[in-house]
Amino acid sequence: MNYARFITATSAARKPSSIRVMTEILSNAPKSVISLATGAPNPSTFPFKTAVVTVENGKPIQFNEQMMKRALQYSQSAGIPELLSWLKQLQVKLHNPPTIHYAPSQGQMDMCVTCGSQEGLCKVFEMIVNPGDNILVNEPVYSGTIHALQPLGCNMINVSSDEHGIIPDSLRETLSRWKPEDSKDPEKNSPKFLYTVPNGNNPAGNSLTAERKREIYELARKYDFLIIEDDPYYFMQFNKPWTPTFLSMDVDGRVIRADSFSKVLSSGLRIGFITGPKPLIERIVLHIQVSTMQTSTFAQLLVSHLLHQWGEEGFLAHVDRVIDFYREQRDALLAAADKWLSGLAEWQVPTAGMFLWVKIKGIHDVRKLIEEKAFKKEIFMLPGCGFYLDSSAPCPYFRASFSSASPEQMDLAFQKLAQLIKESL
Numbered sequence: 001m002n003y004a005r006f007i008t009a010t011s012a013a014r015k016p017s018s019i020r021v022m023t024e025i026l027s028n029a030p031k032s033v034i035s036l037a038t039g040a041p042n043p044s045t046f047p048f049k050t051a052v053v054t055v056e057n058g059k060p061i062q063f064n065e066q067m068m069k070r071a072l073q074y075s076q077s078a079g080i081p082e083l084l085s086w087l088k089q090l091q092v093k094l095h096n097p098p099t100i101h102y103a104p105s106q107g108q109m110d111m112c113v114t115c116g117s118q119e120g121l122c123k124v125f126e127m128i129v130n131p132g133d134n135i136l137v138n139e140p141v142y143s144g145t146i147h148a149l150q151p152l153g154c155n156m157i158n159v160s161s162d163e164h165g166i167i168p169d170s171l172r173e174t175l176s177r178w179k180p181e182d183s184k185d186p187e188k189n190s191p192k193f194l195y196t197v198p199n200g201n202n203p204a205g206n207s208l209t210a211e212r213k214r215e216i217y218e219l220a221r222k223y224d225f226l227i228i229e230d231d232p233y234y235f236m237q238f239n240k241p242w243t244p245t246f247l248s249m250d251v252d253g254r255v256i257r258a259d260s261f262s263k264v265l266s267s268g269l270r271i272g273f274i275t276g277p278k279p280l281i282e283r284i285v286l287h288i289q290v291s292t293m294q295t296s297t298f299a300q301l302l303v304s305h306l307l308h309q310w311g312e313e314g315f316l317a318h319v320d321r322v323i324d325f326y327r328e329q330r331d332a333l334l335a336a337a338d339k340w341l342s343g344l345a346e347w348q349v350p351t352a353g354m355f356l357w358v359k360i361k362g363i364h365d366v367r368k369l370i371e372e373k374a375f376k377k378e379i380f381m382l383p384g385c386g387f388y389l390d391s392s393a394p395c396p397y398f399r400a401s402f403s404s405a406s407p408e409q410m411d412l413a414f415q416k417l418a419q420l421i422k423e424s425l
Contacts, residue, residue: 043069079113107253107277117272140387165208168215183224200233200353253277332407365394
């Protein structure tokens with residue numbers, strides 16, 4: 001892989017921060033070292049001294065004074081070592097990436113911890129995208145991604161999808177305007193990457209099949225583009241066995257994968273992790289060094305203690321409990337939809353995630369219905385227009401989340417919505 005062609009001039013110009021490099025050196029230095037090097041504040045001046053966090057299905061996590069001093073201090077930009085090593089073992093267990101033993105320059109699998117996967121994705125986009133670049137997405141697209149990409153000035157090209165995700169034939173047709181060898185000629189502006197949420201796509205709730213992933217990966221090889229696998233709902237797949245990931249198929253080192261603990265451990269702790277070829281992960285870490293500098297040491301230590309206490313099996317047992325909860329929530333919302341919206345709307349059963357994507361029949365644009373009429377009835381949902389590249393175009397869809405409301409509240413919400421739809425027809 002020629003990674004240089006994917007990296008912007010800004011990203012290529014990044015150099016290691018000497019202060020951040022020294023932070024890493026000091027973290028591995030013996031206690032005998034006398035450091036007058038960094039501007040790390042003296043932890044004896046911090047007001048927080050100890051902490052005890054109680055854990056469901058586990059022992060309390062205790063931070064004594066020494067651990068608390070570390071938790072409140074600067075740490076390595078790529079992530080604290082014990083969390084990174086645990087996460088690497090998890091990735092190998094779950095995905096067994098072919099690149100794990102490659103040479104670093106050949107795309108060896110590497111990782112870094114980020115402030116939620118959203119920070120990682122933004123840094124990935126800023127590493128790759130120049131104004132005018134062509135990139136591939138499949139509508140409806142997570143609105144956070146649209147708003148991250150639009151200011152970068154790229155051309156987002158939509159690839160058609162259905163209930164099983166991106167349609168490979170549609171991708172093939174889109175790519176047919178280029179020749180495979182065009183990737184070697186910058187003037188041809190062939191697509192740099194495909195961005196997709198492969199499981200429980202937000203908002204549509206659909207998931208790519210293994211067969212489609214294999215077809216898409218072969219097209220990526222043929223036309224030499226990267227795949228950005230944004231998979232925050234990987235640990236919320238309702239059916240087993242889980243579908244193989246793009247990372248598990250990545251013989252070239254062309255997949256950048258974003259994972260998140262936001263849906264299964266905590267959304268407020270902001271712990272995500274990016275996995276991909278070492279030459280690209282190194283660029284992301286250089287950006288972290290001069291922006292957020294690191295993900296919260298406290299949050300990383302808390303999560304690391306929990307994961308080491310649980311072990312991989314304990315973590316996956318917790319994931320199973322989370323999945324059982326959301327499956328019941330999904331089924332409750334589907335029951336309410338069947339009861340009140342049959343004949344008025346149509347939808348597909350989500351295979352992962354926490355959203356139901358609903359198309360109202362007979363109403364060309366539901367924005368006013370959802371944003372104004374439903375709002376007045378104290379029912380909050382999102383109109384679908386915000387998940388399209390042209391958010392001003394009429395849209396008959398809305399997104400309903402089944403994460404927090406009780407089954408009784410879901411039933412009442414769709415009862416009220418059904419009445420509003422009937423009044424609007």
